[in-house]
Amino acid sequence: MDNSACQVYEDEIRSLEKEIKLLAEQYEDIQQESTFFSDKEILRSVKSFQRELCEEYKDHNTPSDLKAQLEVLEKDLSFLMKFTGIQFTSHSKKPVERTGNRTVQKHRLSGNCHSLSFQLEFQLLEMKDKLNVSAVVTDLSIIMETGDHSDVSKFVSSTEERGDLLTFFRSLSSYAEWYEHRRSTFLHFK
Numbered sequence: 001m002d003n004s005a006c007q008v009y010e011d012e013i014r015s016l017e018k019e020i021k022l023l024a025e026q027y028e029d030i031q032q033e034s035t036f037f038s039d040k041e042i043l044r045s046v047k048s049f050q051r052e053l054c055e056e057y058k059d060h061n062t063p064s065d066l067k068a069q070l071e072v073l074e075k076d077l078s079f080l081m082k083f084t085g086i087q088f089t090s091h092s093k094k095p096v097e098r099t100g101n102r103t104v105q106k107h108r109l110s111g112n113c114h115s116l117s118f119q120l121e122f123q124l125l126e127m128k129d130k131l132n133v134s135a136v137v138t139d140l141s142i143i144m145e146t147g148d149h150s151d152v153s154k155f156v157s158s159t160e161e162r163g164d165l166l167t168f169f170r171s172l173s174s175y176a177e178w179y180e181h182r183r184s185t186f187l188h189f190k
Contacts, residue, residue: 016185107122122165
């Protein structure tokens with residue numbers, strides 16, 4: 001191989017290293033922005049949004065208003081799927097137990113995040129009192145093709161033990177995004 005071909009490869013490697021460094025910095029910025037809010041603040045905002053949404057539904061009962069709201073919700077869902085890379089392909093829920101203030105439902109979710117597929121099965125225990133509704137995830141089971149990634153297996157096991165879906169989806173989104181970057185970089189050199 002002559003020097004000009006080596007120089008071209010070296011230039012390409014430097015260019016990729018700069019791109020990786022830039023992407024890493026952008027990722028750090030995004031992570032700092034997303035961790036700026038605590039889980040409690042996020043949940044408070046979601047509950048506030050749900051209350052506002054319920055009030056809007058009470059105010060707008062005509063089919064055209066509901067259709068317009070459905071279009072807005074579909075756009076929001078599309079944005080969230082593009083933003084997180086998580087796309088749900090199926091969901092089912094089945095009531096397991098219902099008493100006065102306690103409801104248990106079994107949920108099954110499947111989907112993918114970038115090129116990684118996942119399946120979840122869990123029970124959601126909802127308890128209602130006069131002012132609040134609390135929900136707890138129990139019996140979480142996560143199925144992912146982890147292949148040679150033992151770190152992912154450890155992460156999945158610890159997430160199943162804690163029943164922490166929010167952490168699972170946050171981490172899956174970040175991991176899958178970087179998995180895609182690594183995969184495309186390695187394909188580039190093949």
